[in-house]
Structures are given as C-alpha cells and as structure tokens.
Amino acid sequence: MYQISELAESVGLSRATLLYYEKLGLLQGKRQANGYRVYTDADRQRLRLLQQLQAGGLSLKECRACLDGKLDRGMLGRRLATLEREITDKTRSRDLLAALLGRASLKEWHAEVERVAPDMHRAWLIKQGFSSKEAARIAWLSKDMNSHDDYMASFMRVFAGLDRWGPGTAEATMRARAMLPFSPGAILEIGCGPGMATMTLAGATAARILAIDTDEGALARLRERVAAHALGDRIDLRTMDMAQLPVTERGWDVIWAEGSAYILGVERALRDWWRLLRPGGVLVFSDMVWRTQTPAEDLRAFWAAEYPGMTRVPVRLDQVNRTGYRVLGHFDMGREAMDAYYRPLEARLAALAVDLANSRVHGDLRAELDAYHACDSLVSCEMFVVQKPRDAGPTPLTD
Template sequence: MYRISELALKVGLSRSTLLYYEKLGLISSRRQANGYRAYSEHDLQQLKLLQQLQAGGLTLKECQACLDTRIDRSLLLERLQALEQEIAEKQQSRDLLAAMLGKASMRGWHQALESQAPGAHLAWLLKQGFNEKQALRLKWLSRDMNEHDHYMADFERIFDGLDRLGPGSAEDTLEALSALPVVPQNLLDIGCGRGLSTLLLATHTQGLVTALDNDEYSLARLREAVTTNALDHCVRLLCASMTELPFERSSFDAVWAEGSAYIMGFGNALKSWRRFIKPEGFLVVSDLIWFTDQPHPEASSFWQKNYPDMTTLESRVSGINSLGYQVLHSFPLSLHAWENYLAPLREKIAELSVEGFSSKALTDIKDEIDIHDRFLDDYGYQFFILQKNSA
C-alpha cells in the first residue's frame, strides 16, 4: 500500500492531481485507522497505464473511456493522424530554422515564397543584407542564400567571356521589331545584359535606346560595343533596378524585355512597366512557355522547381489580356537562337571540372543543358508583341 505522497512521487504527479483522479474514479483509496489514504499496487499500475494513454495524445476523458471499455480504434486512428500532421508541421518549422542558421538548404523555401509572395520575398532578401542585384539573382536562380556568394562567383566564372546569358538571335529580335506597327523612337531595353539586342535596336530604329541592367560588368561590356559601333549618340546606359524604374510616366514609345520579365514574375513585370509606356505604345517581351498540355514528367519536374510560373501559350495570352495589353503578334524563339546560347556554353563547360567549384553551379548548368537537349519540343521562349490599351 502507498500513502498519497508516496504514490505521487512514484508517478510524478501532484497530490491535488491524484485527488482529482480519485474523484473521477480512476483510482480509489482506502482510509487507514489514522485517517490517511492508502493506495494499492493496482492504483499505481492504473496510473502508469493512464500516463501512457495520455502520451498518445488522448484527453483525460478519452483515456477514461479506454480504461472502462474496449479501445475505440477509430478514435485512436483520428489521434494518430492529428499527431502525424503536428509532427510534419514541427519538422517543417525545424527545417526552416536550421536552413536560416545555415545548417540546411533554403532552396525549397525560396521557391515556395517566390511563387506565393514574390514582392515580400525580394523585400526580405534586401533586409538580410543582399544588394538589389544579389537579391534579384537569388530570386531568379531560387538558390540557397547561405551559399549565395560561392554560387554566384561560380556562376559568373562559367559565363565569363560568353556573349549570351540566355537564348537569342538577331533574326528573332528583328522579326519582333518588324512586327511593331511603327518604329519606336524612344525605347527602353530592360535587363539588357551584354547588349546584343540593344545594339540591333539602336541600329535599326535610329532612335534613342535606354539600356537598363543592374549588372555593372555587363553594362561595361555593352559600353565598349556601343563605342566600337559608333552608337554613343543613340544608346544611353543605366545601371538600375527593373523593379523600381527611375522614369516618369509615359516616357517611352516602347519597352523591350527579352527573357528578363520572369525575374520579377511575368505578370508583375507587365503590370509594373505599363505606366512607363506612352498611350497605345508597345511592349515586346519574351517568356518561357509550355508548347504542350502534357509535358514530359522529367521536364515538368525540372521547371516546376526552377520556374513554377511557367504556363501554356493560351494561359499566358489570357493573362496578358487581363493586364491592359492586346497581343499584336506572337512567335516562338527559333532553334537557332537556342544554339547561339547552348553551343558556346557547352564548349565552355567542357573545359571545366566540377572539382574546381565550391558550389553546385556547374552541376546545375549541366542539368539544365541536359533538359534542353532532350525536351525542347515541350517548351521554349515565346516572343509577345503587345500594345498598351488606351483604357
């Protein structure tokens, strides 16, 4: 027999809790001659069983029911499912905290936030100490911010000396330009990079082209090309953010953006840039789209991770119409444009060894090239020649 103080010590419960359990009938005492309560070994075992049931997530009332009758399997199954959900949520919280401390990858978190709240994602990255160029590249590549410095250094090393950071060709750029009803005389080239399209636009419009990018190195390369081609009088270079354009409303006859809108999010870019286009002016933009409703699962998985906003032509056109533009013309980027990008890149990476890189940049580029080589029938860039609605 155990006195209440002895029983409380053995099961790790307070005296008041034991008295409450006795009131519920879970245990029962016998009064001794001296008036003290005494509990049996049965009460001790009953309490240990009760504690095990509570450890399974059952309420006291549910524990009592299990002690009094046969186990309610449906009740236990419900508690098991709730517990598994709670564990999954706590594991997710633990993974995020570990990632933010640099103990695990944040890539999945970046991808999810970029898909759900791209504006908040950018603002948060800026608060973490990244400059605007670094933050946009983090968003663009959806990489781990804890590995960002190494990754971007390796990324720039891979593309050093190459003219293109993405697919493109003079023929496609000029086809898009010729689709405009009028030749723009004041044009903004957003995300101009190293300026291959900028030079073509300046040469064939004979107007003023403002070339904007946030990469000073790329702009320096473009500045040399502008001088070499004697185009200083018609090209203005500006290092600035595509997210906060430093211009007055209705400043340009046309805005040009080859392969850069998705850095902001395609819809966000079109909405943001619209105010800088003159009434009934033009926007020429290219974007990755699916050419099929049933892409190969491997291609679908790759782009779901790297560009979750990617959609079909029909869906993209519908979105464009809802943002205050009409589609004047649309055409897919040529395979020649892809080879202009991929052939030099293949040659460059053939000279490089994975062992010489401190990040996964080279491996990621090789994986992307492999996806392009096998599945370009399923997707590609689409040029959209748009006119701003007057309303």
C-alpha cells in the first residue's frame, strides 16, 4: 500500500497532480479511518500505463477512455494526424532556426519571403548589416544570406567572361529604339551589365547616357568598351543600386532597363521609375514572360521559385495601363535573344564544371539551362516601350 506522497514519488509526479487525477476519475484511492488515502500497486501500474499513453500524445480524457475500455481506433487516428501536423510544424520551425543560425540553407525561406513581402524582406536584410545592393542580390540571386559571399564569388567567376548577363540582342535594342517618339537627349540605363545595350544605344542616338549597375567588374568591362570607342564624353558609368537612382530636375527622357525590372518587381519598377521620367518620357524594359497558360508542372515550379512574378503579356500590359503609362509598343524578342544569353552561359559553365562541381551556383545555373532547353515557345523575353503622359502628375495612378 502507498500513501499519496509515496505513490507520487514512485511514478515521478507531484502530489497535486495525483489529486487532480483523482478529480478527473483517472485514479481512485481508498480513504482510511484516519482520513489518509492509500493506493495499491495496481494504482501505481495504472499510472505507469497512463504515462505511456500520454507519451503517444493522448489527452487525459483520451487516456481515460483507453484505460477504461477498448481502444478507439478512430480517435487514435485523429490524434496521430494531429501529431503529424504538429511534428511538421515543429520540424519547419527547427529547420528555420537552424538555418538562421547558419547551420542549413535559407534558400527556400528567402524565396518565400521575397514572394510575399519583398519590400520588408530587403529592409530586414539591411537591418542585418547588408547594403541595399547586397540585400537585392540576396533576394533575387543567392537567396541565402549565410552563404552569400561564397555564392557570389562562384557566380561572378561564371559571369565575368560573358558579354550578356540576360537575354537580348542588338537587333531587339534597335527595334525598341525605333519606337521612341523623339530623339532622346538623356538616357538612364538601369542594370547595364557589361554594356551590350549601352554601346548599341550610343551608336543609335546622340544622347548622353548614364549607365548604372551594382557590379564593378561589369562596369570595368563597359569602361573599356567606352574608352575603345572614345565615348567617354557621352557615357557616364556609376556603381549604383536601384534604391539610389538619380533624380534630375527636368527628368530623364528615357529610362532603359533590359533585364533589370524584375529585380525590383515590374509593378514596383513601374511606380518607382515614374517619378524619374519627365512628362512625355519613355520607359523601355524587357521581362521574361509565359507564352502559355498551361505549362508543364516541373517548368511552372522552376519559374515559380526563380521568378515568382513572371506572368503573361496581357497581365503586364494591364499593369502598365493601370499605373498610368501609355503603351507605345511591345514585341517578343524571340529565341535569338534567349540563345544569345544561354548558349555562352552553357559553354562557360561547362568549362568550369570541374571547379564548380557540387556547388550551389553550378546546380542553380544547370537547372536554369535545363529550363531554357525545355521552354522553347513556352517562355521568352518581351520588350515593352511605354510612355509617361505629358500631362501626368508626379505620382502614378496605382497605390
């Protein structure tokens, strides 16, 4: 026989807990003449069985039902499903905490936060000590703040020797130039890279061009091109990110953004760049778009992860119109624009395959190249030429 304190000690519970169990009917002691409760070894074993059932995640009410009758398999199945959901949630929480501490990849987490809260995502990265330039690169390129430096070192090793850092051709640049309703005097080129479009624009216009990019290596290559063609008096190069774009008193005649609007998100770029244009100024931008409403699931999943904002041309045109711009023209840049970027990239990646084996950069770029080979006629780049109305206000129409 056990007194309540002895029973509590033998099963590792408190006296108050056993009194609570008695209140619930899980335990029933015998009261002696002196008023003390006593318990048998059967009571102790019942408590041990109760503890084992609790270890399966059962509530006290569910434990009592199991102790006093047959197992309720339906109830156990529901409890198992609940536990599995809780385990999934806890595992996700554990994995995120481990990743935030640098013990695992943050790629999926960054990608999801960028999808649902891009502005706050980048603001948060800046609070962690990254510059706005690096915050943008983490958001749309490395997608892992813990391994960002190593990722970028490998990434730039691949791209350092490439002339194009995105789909495009000189013919597409010239076709868009022909849609301008005036001869521009001042062009702001955002995301110029090594300067293929810059040099085409310099040859096709008499405009002064301010070409900006976040990568000094790309600007160094463009600087060599500018010097070789003696265009230093017309082309100014600056290392600058999209959070520091220069506002002129008059406004820019043309903003040229081949392959860079997606970094901000096209809708935000349309709003943010509105204030930089003079009334009647023109924005030219290219964007990867779907050519189908029913892509294969693996292709859809790839682009949903790499560029969640990618959509179809009619949706982009609606966004342009709702922002307040007038569409002057748009066109599919064609397979040639995709090939001009992806074929040299594939050759460069093959040349570095041994050095970059098992790296995330190699895996990411290989996956993108596989998507390129699979997406002919399903995904391509569209060039958009849109004009800010001459009577436009200082802010766009959308919020």
